Amino acid sequence: MRTFDLTPFYRSTIGFDRLFNLLDQNASDASAPGYPPYNIERTGDNAYRITVAVSGFSPAELSIVTKENQLTIKGEKTANENGSKSEVLYRGIAARAFERAFQLADYVTVKNASLENGLLHVDLVREIPEAKKPRSIPITTSAQAAPQVVDQTGEKAAA
Structure with missing residues (x-):
């Protein structure tokens, strides 16, 4: 039976630990x-x-x-859940x-x-x-979303 050593992959990958653990587990369960x-x-x-x-x-x-x-x-x-004392000849x-x-x-x-x-x-x-489901985001054009002008003249007059 072939065995695979996945140790080099553990050293060179980040975030794939679970994937390689599953591969190791399936390789060992082949004789199950x-x-x-x-x-x-x-x-x-x-x-x-x-x-x-x-x-x-x-x-x-x-x-x-x-x-x-x-x-x-x-x-x-x-x-022997049935409680009988019978002898089984073939199981x-x-x-x-x-x-x-x-x-x-x-x-x-x-x-x-x-x-x-x-x-x-x-x-x-x-x-x-x-939170994990994909959601679509509408795309607006420049005519629909004109930049808003902030008027700060009232704030300066109050100060």
């Missing part, structure tokens, strides 16, 4: 297992949905945490613990999460503050 499978969908202009296949997990066994632009979904199966349904992390862009927040038919749906929305 693919369990549980997930989909990422765009449901609107600024709306997204992450769907994670968590069959066999109850809502109490799942946790969703957001911290510093990172969404983490964890699942921990409790030991084909995965019941192992998992942790899946997603890097969120700026101003993306989690709106809600729901569990239905073994699929965990996490709805996200990007809410850009008004």
Whole structure:
């Protein structure tokens, strides 16, 4: 497997630390297992949905945490929740613990999460503050915006 050393880029760039940290993180996560499978969908202009296949997990066994632009979904199966003492001859349904992390862009927040038919749906929305949104500035011509003349004769007479 190839590894890339990004150290020279850290020395010669300013303000791109987060970009190179993300590249380092993705390079190290290349060997991460693919369990549980997930989909990422765009449901609107600024709306997204992450769907994670968590069959066999109850809502109490799942946790969703957001911290510093990172969404983490964890699942921990409790030991033999049905109380029966049956012997499993073949285990084909995965019941192992998992942790899946997603890097969120700026101003993306989690709106809600729901569990239905073994699929965990996490709805996200990007809410850009008004101060960060682009605004158009009207352009005036010289005929529309004539320079204003300031009359200071009244101020001199009063002094």
